[in-house]
Amino acid sequence: MSQSKEILNLSVSIGEELLKSGAEIYRVQETVERVIEAYGVQDYNVFVLTNGIFATVHENREDAGSMVRNVPIGDVNLGKVAKLNQLSREICQGAYSLKEAYIHLEKCKNAASVSNMALVLSCGIGSAGFCYLLGGYLIDSLMSFFLGMLLQAFLLAAGKRHTSKFLMDILGSALVTIGGLVLYILGLGIQFDRVIIGGIILLMPGVALVTAIRDLFNGDYLSGGIRLMDALLTGMCIAIGVGAAVKTFQLLGGGTLPL
Amino acid sequence: MIIQIVIAMISTLAFAVLFHVPKSEYLYCALNGGIGWAAYRFCGNCGFGAAASSLWATLVLTLVARVLSAVRKMPSTVFLIAGIFSLVPGSGIYYTAYYLIMNQLSQSSAKGIDTFKIAGAIVLGIIFGLALPQSWFNHLGNLFDKNKKNKNEKQSNTPQQS
Numbered sequence: 001m002s003q004s005k006e007i008l009n010l011s012v013s014i015g016e017e018l019l020k021s022g023a024e025i026y027r028v029q030e031t032v033e034r035v036i037e038a039y040g041v042q043d044y045n046v047f048v049l050t051n052g053i054f055a056t057v058h059e060n061r062e063d064a065g066s067m068v069r070n071v072p073i074g075d076v077n078l079g080k081v082a083k084l085n086q087l088s089r090e091i092c093q094g095a096y097s098l099k100e101a102y103i104h105l106e107k108c109k110n111a112a113s114v115s116n117m118a119l120v121l122s123c124g125i126g127s128a129g130f131c132y133l134l135g136g137y138l139i140d141s142l143m144s145f146f147l148g149m150l151l152q153a154f155l156l157a158a159g160k161r162h163t164s165k166f167l168m169d170i171l172g173s174a175l176v177t178i179g180g181l182v183l184y185i186l187g188l189g190i191q192f193d194r195v196i197i198g199g200i201i202l203l204m205p206g207v208a209l210v211t212a213i214r215d216l217f218n219g220d221y222l223s224g225g226i227r228l229m230d231a232l233l234t235g236m237c238i239a240i241g242v243g244a245a246v247k248t249f250q251l252l253g254g255g256t257l258p259l
Numbered sequence: 260m261i262i263q264i265v266i267a268m269i270s271t272l273a274f275a276v277l278f279h280v281p282k283s284e285y286l287y288c289a290l291n292g293g294i295g296w297a298a299y300r301f302c303g304n305c306g307f308g309a310a311a312s313s314l315w316a317t318l319v320l321t322l323v324a325r326v327l328s329a330v331r332k333m334p335s336t337v338f339l340i341a342g343i344f345s346l347v348p349g350s351g352i353y354y355t356a357y358y359l360i361m362n363q364l365s366q367s368s369a370k371g372i373d374t375f376k377i378a379g380a381i382v383l384g385i386i387f388g389l390a391l392p393q394s395w396f397n398h399l400g401n402l403f404d405k406n407k408k409n410k411n412e413k414q415s416n417t418p419q420q421s
Contacts, residue, residue, distance in 0.1 A: 076279070078281075126273035126277065132266050197350045210378055235356045239357045239359065
């Protein structure tokens with residue numbers, strides 16, 4: 001493999017990892033371009049979408065290289081974004097040879113993440129806090145806390161089986177709603193809607209919606225469209241899960257809910 | 260009010276953990292979330308609507324995130340995404356889709372338009388915040404670095420003198 005192809009491979013791999021971790025389009029594009037430049041290639045083209053990277057170098061020369069990567073939308077991991085940002089900055093300062101850069105990239109990829117227990121707990125805390133901010137009482141927050149933990153535990157268990165993301169959204173929100181309904185039947189004086197929204201806040205595509213519109217404003221219309229579609233579909237799935245559970249409850253004779 | 264801000268900080272911290280923010284930045288993310296929510300509530304108390312409050316709160320939040328990113332040498336997204344979570348119209352999306360499923364179409368479209376207005380306002384806040392030149396923030400970061408270095412030098416100098 002000639003030098004230019006290795007440079008291309010390195011830069012696109014960094015870009016891929018960034019994109020997977022939820023970095024903005026312009027950051028990915030800039031990083032890939034800068035890494036290519038840092039190794040002395042002047043003739044290049046990079047095109048980044050929400051779920052793919054296309055790049056070519058030295059189109060008019062013998063050692064021309066081109067690369068396409070398909071990058072599925074993954075979980076947000078800001079720690080990785082920060083690390084890769086640091087790596088690319090160091091590469092631009094000329095700190096690493098190609099081989100060293102690969103080693104550092106592998107290190108960033110396999111960085112230790114937060115333990116599952118901490119994830120479950122923090123999801124519960126986040127749900128409880130959000131429920132309170134929406135105007136819930138303390139008892140609502142407490143219920144949201146348990147529902148949030150339940151949801152995160154479910155997502156972690158389902159994530160191991162590579163279930164489709166949309167199915168996970170539907171089942172997860174249905175699970176939270178059923179949990180909320182059980183609490184409601186038990187006669188706890190809860191504000192049903194706030195508890196449910198607090199419980200499923202982790203699934204909410206709020207950040208995705210904002211990122212989508214940001215991409216649109218940046219002129220990345222296609223990327224913004226992809227993310228917008230993702231946000232709307234996720235919202236629909238959550239509503240289907242909640243709606244199905246509530247409707248079933250009503251049909252079984254539970255009466256109307258104070259929504 | 261103060262309880263609300265503290266709770267906003269705690270939930271921002273929780274979301275920072277969920278988004279795998281580096282451990283050293285947890286506290287700053289929480290701080291940013293608290294500031295954002297305080298600004299949101301302040302605007303609300305002054306009689307602003309939900310969209311206008313979101314715009315101002317996001318503007319403040321973005322500026323704080325950029326200052327933090329210059330000082331802490333981190334990409335500003337780290338502070339922005341975690342901090343913005345409490346402002347993002349998650350419940351709006353939920354109500355829109357829920358009313359749609361429940362066949363209450365007029366309520367659904369009203370909520371939907373509301374949600375898009377708030378999302379748009381948040382985005383405008385971010386864009387205005389990001390429009391300021393990076394050099395100002397770099398300058399701030401450099402100032403902070405100098406202070407730190409001076410302190411370190413003083414600290415390392417004192418034992419030598421004694």
